[in-house]
Amino acid sequence: MTGIDWGFILNQTLARSLDLNAAVYALAAVGLNVHFGYAGLLNFGQVGFVAVGAYGMGLAITLWQTGPFVAVLMGIGFAVVFALLLGIPTLRLRADYLAIVTIAAAEIVRLLARSTALRDVTRGAEGLNEFIGPFRELNPFNPSLLYGIGPFQYRGSQFFAIVIGWVVTLITLLLVWQLMRSPWGRVVKAIREDEDAARALGKNAYWYKLQALILGGVIGGLAGMVLAIGNATIQPDFFVAPLTFFFWLVLILGGVGRVWSPVVGSVIFWALITFMRNLGRALVTEGLIPTSIMDTSQIDQIQFWIVGIALALLMVFRPQGIFGSREEMALDAR
Amino acid sequence: MPAETTTGADVLAAVPHEPGAPKPDPIVVVDGMRKTFGGLVAVDVDHLEIQRGVITALIGPNGAGKTTFFNLLTGFDRPDTGHAVFDGKEIDGYRPYQLAGLGMVRTFQLTKSLTKLSVIENMKLGAKGQLGERFLPSLVTPLWRRQEREIEERAMELLRRFQLDHMRDEYAGTLSGGQRKLLEMARALMVEPKLIMLDEPMAGVNPALTQSLLEHVKRLPTEEGATVVFVEHDMDVVRDISDWVVVMAEGQIIAEGPHSSIGQNQAVIDAYLGAHHDAPLDADQEEEWLREDRLELGDVPPRREEP
Numbered sequence: 174m175t176g177i178d179w180g181f182i183l184n185q186t187l188a189r190s191l192d193l194n195a196a197v198y199a200l201a202a203v204g205l206n207v208h209f210g211y212a213g214l215l216n217f218g219q220v221g222f223v224a225v226g227a228y229g230m231g232l233a234i235t236l237w238q239t240g241p242f243v244a245v246l247m248g249i250g251f252a253v254v255f256a257l258l259l260g261i262p263t264l265r266l267r268a269d270y271l272a273i274v275t276i277a278a279a280e281i282v283r284l285l286a287r288s289t290a291l292r293d294v295t296r297g298a299e300g301l302n303e304f305i306g307p308f309r310e311l312n313p314f315n316p317s318l319l320y321g322i323g324p325f326q327y328r329g330s331q332f333f334a335i336v337i338g339w340v341v342t343l344i345t346l347l348l349v350w351q352l353m354r355s356p357w358g359r360v361v362k363a364i365r366e367d368e369d370a371a372r373a374l375g376k377n378a379y380w381y382k383l384q385a386l387i388l389g390g391v392i393g394g395l396a397g398m399v400l401a402i403g404n405a406t407i408q409p410d411f412f413v414a415p416l417t418f419f420f421w422l423v424l425i426l427g428g429v430g431r432v433w434s435p436v437v438g439s440v441i442f443w444a445l446i447t448f449m450r451n452l453g454r455a456l457v458t459e460g461l462i463p464t465s466i467m468d469t470s471q472i473d474q475i476q477f478w479i480v481g482i483a484l485a486l487l488m489v490f491r492p493q494g495i496f497g498s499r500e501e502m503a504l505d506a507r
Numbered sequence: 508m509p510a511e512t513t514t515g516a517d518v519l520a521a522v523p524h525e526p527g528a529p530k531p532d533p534i535v536v537v538d539g540m541r542k543t544f545g546g547l548v549a550v551d552v553d554h555l556e557i558q559r560g561v562i563t564a565l566i567g568p569n570g571a572g573k574t575t576f577f578n579l580l581t582g583f584d585r586p587d588t589g590h591a592v593f594d595g596k597e598i599d600g601y602r603p604y605q606l607a608g609l610g611m612v613r614t615f616q617l618t619k620s621l622t623k624l625s626v627i628e629n630m631k632l633g634a635k636g637q638l639g640e641r642f643l644p645s646l647v648t649p650l651w652r653r654q655e656r657e658i659e660e661r662a663m664e665l666l667r668r669f670q671l672d673h674m675r676d677e678y679a680g681t682l683s684g685g686q687r688k689l690l691e692m693a694r695a696l697m698v699e700p701k702l703i704m705l706d707e708p709m710a711g712v713n714p715a716l717t718q719s720l721l722e723h724v725k726r727l728p729t730e731e732g733a734t735v736v737f738v739e740h741d742m743d744v745v746r747d748i749s750d751w752v753v754v755m756a757e758g759q760i761i762a763e764g765p766h767s768s769i770g771q772n773q774a775v776i777d778a779y780l781g782a783h784h785d786a787p788l789d790a791d792q793e794e795e796w797l798r799e800d801r802l803e804l805g806d807v808p809p810r811r812e813e814p
């Protein structure tokens with residue numbers, strides 16, 4: 174018995190809150206924010222865009238031996254095509270059709286990627302690995318050294334992807350911020366509020382919704398590419414449906430329809446998860462929680478319960494999220 | 508008769524008081540337009556012309572098909588059959604945004620204010636041909652800054668006229684029902700419409716605002732050069748501002764004429780009261796009956812009080 178190592182727990186919590194996953198979740202949630210927060214589109218399959226972006230980039234290299242930049246463009250292209258496939262048939266219909274189609278389509282992407290029929294292309298459940306070479310060559314950091322300050326120390330191989338992740342997130346946020354203060358953003362928000370009013374005023378609602386779907390989808394695709402570069406692998410079974418709900422959680426936590434909120438949401442989400450996980454482990458290994466109640470292998474499940482409870486509390490006490498405006502929420506009720 | 512409407516009435520002086528009457532300069536011509544919902548014939552208009560530059564009232568009992576007819580004309584709904592011409596152009600199959608682009612703008616029976624946009628943003632949305640509404644140009648503020656300023660000036664001018672300028676930065680969702688109607692009308696004017704179609708613009712507006720709203724509508728033809736079609740149940744309002752009245756019942760146009768001719772029209776009386784009435788109505792009786800008609804149907808919009 175050495176007592177709970179609070180220093181270690183705190184260190185871990187801080188480190189993970191800015192780690193690769195935090196950047197990936199933030200990006201994916203920025204995409205959702207464009208969809209739902211600004212355009213009012215219900216996308217329950219954001220993970221599909223993440224997967225499509227990752228696979229687009231990976232396949233460009235493994236199949237066609239492109240360079241890394243062309244590969245990224247391919248990833249973006251895949252996300253655009255995926256958005257068109259989902260949007261063209263559904264965006265003229267009621268909002269729920271898109272929601273249904275996105276859930277299904279994201280699962281189809283995952284099942285296709287791991288199917289034996291496409292084994293020669295996607296390598297099935299094994300996933301893609303050989304795409305990473307060109308990116309490793311670009312990495313200016315020494316893979317075996319640690320980079321960063323204080324608790325935020327990352328190995329060179331990871332650090333590269335983390336930097337890319339946050340830089341891309343920052344650029345994306347600036348893009349979203351500019352769009353949403355422009356007349357383009359005004360039309361998109363108007364469509365969210367009342368599509369018919371926008372149409373009566375001469376706005377082609379269908380076309381704007383399609384643009385928003387593409388934009389948010391491409392941002393999701395970028396999340397997938399950052400993830401693939403950081404993990405040096407693209408595994409189909411990483412892109413499971415619950416991931417979409419974590420992206421939603423991140424968005425709601427930060428506050429829907431605010432430019433910066435997905436970043437704050439993601440950082441807090443990862444800090445919370447890491448803290449719970451490490452605290453739980455410490456409590457069990459220190460014998461403060463008897464193994465008859467819970468052992469370390471069950472911690473990963475418990476942490477999500479606790480996150481769920483935390484989210485429920487948030488909804489009760491601050492339904493607008495951390496950044497959202499209560500005033501705007503109240504308008505919905507009128 | 509109010510002075511503002513005499514020009515409109517003059518133009519229509521020679522037009523016969525009968526359904527489908529041809530007009531000297533129609534901005535809208537409708538032929539054989541039919542729309543059914545299941546077995547119900549909601550709209551069945553043989554022929555209708557709407558005169559340019561005047562104020563036309565479209566009246567009729569609840570469920571007559573007025574809103575549906577608006578929806579068909581403005582592209583929000585597709586007719587089963589039929590044919591429409593707007594400003595000399597065939598518009599069959601046009602989508603709402605295309606029609607707005609041609610200058611046909613409508614408001615809705617249930618007000619559609621964009622609650623989480625500010626009043627001024629609501630207004631600016633209405634302006635046509637905004638470069639900043641295109642994706643790539645929107646990224647470069649200098650490309651659209653000047654246009655945005657011009658639009659904002661025009662918007663403020665309209666807001667002042669509609670006495671909403673003090674609300675410019677409030678969320679539209681915080682406005683009262685009447686103010687929302689005002690905002691919706693002002694916003695429609697931002698489109699610079701040739702034809703503005705108002706579906707029950709006075710419903711739910713308090714008496715103090717009704718007068719100012721009416722004044723705005725009256726001035727639209729002269730000040731904005733817009734033709735106005737409006738749906739209204741309150742006969743006071745119809746009398747006050749319309750140059751011409753079109754009466755719908757069960758989907759069909761059953762009468763047309765200046766408001767003075769409508770109260771005497773047997774088809775209209777039958778439509779509102781059921782077929783067994785024979786005495787022509789004077790204005791007060793007619794109004795009372797119209798009012799009872801609404802009461803029976805349990806759908807009374809808040810209306811202005813009698814002075």
Ligand SMILES: Nc1ncnc2c1ncn2[C@@H]1O[C@H](COP(=O)(O)OP(=O)(O)OP(=O)(O)O)[C@@H](O)[C@H]1O
Nearest residue numbers: 544547549567568569570571572573574575576616
């Ligand atoms: N989408 C729809 N589906 C089925 N029936 C409809 C639909 N829209 C309208 N109707 C029916 O068509 C008829 C005409 O309705 P409409 O709303 O056009 O009447 P209105 O003249 O505007 O009435 P009000 O004065 O009450 O607004 C009504 O019987 C209505 O129930």
Ligand SMILES: [Mg+2]
Nearest residue numbers: 573574575616
């Ligand atoms: Mg109606």
